Amino acid sequence: MIYNVKFLVDAMLGTLAKKLRIYGFDTLYAKDMNDSELIELAISESRILVTSDRVLGKKCSSKGGSCVVAVGRDDTERIAEVFRFISVNPVLDSSNSRCPICNGALVEVDGSKIDEVIPKATAKRYNRFFMCKECKKVYWEGSHWAKLREFDRRVRGYLG
Numbered sequence: 001m002i003y004n005v006k007f008l009v010d011a012m013l014g015t016l017a018k019k020l021r022i023y024g025f026d027t028l029y030a031k032d033m034n035d036s037e038l039i040e041l042a043i044s045e046s047r048i049l050v051t052s053d054r055v056l057g058k059k060c061s062s063k064g065g066s067c068v069v070a071v072g073r074d075d076t077e078r079i080a081e082v083f084r085f086i087s088v089n090p091v092l093d094s095s096n097s098r099c100p101i102c103n104g105a106l107v108e109v110d111g112s113k114i115d116e117v118i119p120k121a122t123a124k125r126y127n128r129f130f131m132c133k134e135c136k137k138v139y140w141e142g143s144h145w146a147k148l149r150e151f152d153r154r155v156r157g158y159l160g
């Protein structure tokens, strides 16, 4: 599933930006931008600004931008706030993910053809591999996916 919603996440919420990419959302992470630059970029690229700064949220809304002020205590609560805002209940699926590092699109690759970049044991153990079209990093549903699934369960708990 390709979502037609795109995000711009402010500097305070880097780990949230990565998670939104893993869920498959086109997400820019703005490390060094001031408030006006953030708002301008969000509006010009039709991105929803995600911030924990209420003042920035107000400024963005007053200029006609779309903004989620995510004030939850952790990424679980914050991402639930984002999903509630867009009224979407996303599915965690590695074949739909974007690169958490650079936001590039991923393509499925044959494990036997990328044995120079992944350990042999890994190639044997997992079936599906995905490569970032931009930075060429390779992903598979390794041990960190158990944590992501647990995270996803907690998010669903909040969404009810």
Ligand SMILES: [Zn+2]
Pocket (backbone or CB within 6 Å): 099, 100, 101, 102, 103, 104, 132, 133, 134, 135, 136, 137
């Ligand atoms: Zn990448």
